[in-house]
Amino acid sequence: MSLHDAIAVAAEALAWLTVPLGIVMLGISLARRSWSRQYRSVKGVVSGVHRGDATVRWFSDGGEVHEAVVDFEAPPPAEGDARTIWVHPSRPDEARTDDPAHDGRVLLTLGAVLTSVGVLGLVLSFVLPLL
Numbered sequence: 001m002s003l004h005d006a007i008a009v010a011a012e013a014l015a016w017l018t019v020p021l022g023i024v025m026l027g028i029s030l031a032r033r034s035w036s037r038q039y040r041s042v043k044g045v046v047s048g049v050h051r052g053d054a055t056v057r058w059f060s061d062g063g064e065v066h067e068a069v070v071d072f073e074a075p076p077p078a079e080g081d082a083r084t085i086w087v088h089p090s091r092p093d094e095a096r097t098d099d100p101a102h103d104g105r106v107l108l109t110l111g112a113v114l115t116s117v118g119v120l121g122l123v124l125s126f127v128l129p130l131l
Helices: 003-036 105-130
Strands: 040-050 053-059 065-071 082-088 091-096
Touching: 003 105, 053 082, 065 091
Parallel strands: none
Antiparallel strands: 040 053, 040 082, 053 065, 082 091
C-alpha cells in the first residue's frame, strides 16, 4: 500500500463522518433560521422592574395587550422605558429581547465547513489512488 492509498482511505473515512454530520447541521440551521425569520419587532413598555427582570407590555396585531417578564441585558431598564422586543406570531405571549437574526448562524457555518471538508475528502479518496 502506497502513501497515496493510505491518505485516500483516511480521506474517505473522514468524508463518511463529516458529510452526513454537516448535512444534518445544515438542515437544522436552515430550519431554525426559517423559524426565526418569522419574528417581528415591536415596541414594548417596561411596566415594572424587579431584581433585574422587567415586566414588559406590548400590543399584538389584533390590538390585544400582552405582558411578559423578560431579562434585559445591560443597561437595566427603568420603569416607563420603551424597548424593542421580538415576538413570534405563533406565540404572541412570549417575547425575547435578543435579535433573532443570529439564530442558527453557528450551526450553519459549522455545517458548511464540515460538508466542505467531507466533500474535499471524498474527492481526495477518488483522485489519490489514480496518481
